[in-house]
Amino acid sequence: MLRISKLTDYGVLLLSHMARDEQAVHNARDLAASSELPLPTVSKVLKTLGRAGLLLSHRGAHGGFTLARPAQQISVAQIIAAIEGPIALTDCSGACAERCELEAVCTVRGNWRRINQVVHDALQALSLFDMARTLPRPATARGRAGGAPLPVVGRRRR
Numbered sequence: 656m657l658r659i660s661k662l663t664d665y666g667v668l669l670l671s672h673m674a675r676d677e678q679a680v681h682n683a684r685d686l687a688a689s690s691e692l693p694l695p696t697v698s699k700v701l702k703t704l705g706r707a708g709l710l711l712s713h714r715g716a717h718g719g720f721t722l723a724r725p726a727q728q729i730s731v732a733q734i735i736a737a738i739e740g741p742i743a744l745t746d747c748s749g750a751c752a753e754r755c756e757l758e759a760v761c762t763v764r765g766n767w768r769r770i771n772q773v774v775h776d777a778l779q780a781l782s783l784f785d786m787a788r789t790l791p792r793p794a795t796a797r798g799r800a801g802g803a804p805l806p807v808v809g810r811r812r813r
Contacts, residue, residue: 677725732779744771
């Protein structure tokens with residue numbers, strides 16, 4: 656199973672919250688309260704995102720953080736890379752691929768690189784603006800086991 660870390664998930668959540676009011680200066684305490692995340696965790700994530708150039712830090716009594724550029728210009732791929740490093744599904748598919756002991760006989764390395772590129776491109780195409788939009792909750796189907804939500808399919812981007 657492919658997973659992103661909790662810190663990355665929190666980073667997307669915090670940035671999405673900030674993207675809903677891009678002009679406001681957001682402080683860690685208010686972001687922690689609104690997201691119900693621990694303040695030390697929020698501070699750590701904000702500091703990491705600031706070092707990566709996704710946030711600007713503002714000092715002073717009314718200081719805090721703002722997005723470094725419009726939400727439409729920040730991709731999910733950039734957020735993931737800021738917290739986790741380069742996106743790589745396997746050790747040999749990343750930009751910093753180290754030499755594998757099976758490299759000489761591996762027949763799938765090129766395919767893993769193609770798959771990694773497709774995933775990266777999909778995450779690059781999804782912006783923070785897209786993530787910040789509030790989507791309607793999926794409807795539940797009557798008669799489905801446990802009232803499981805219907806899958807969301809075919810949303811068009813504008």
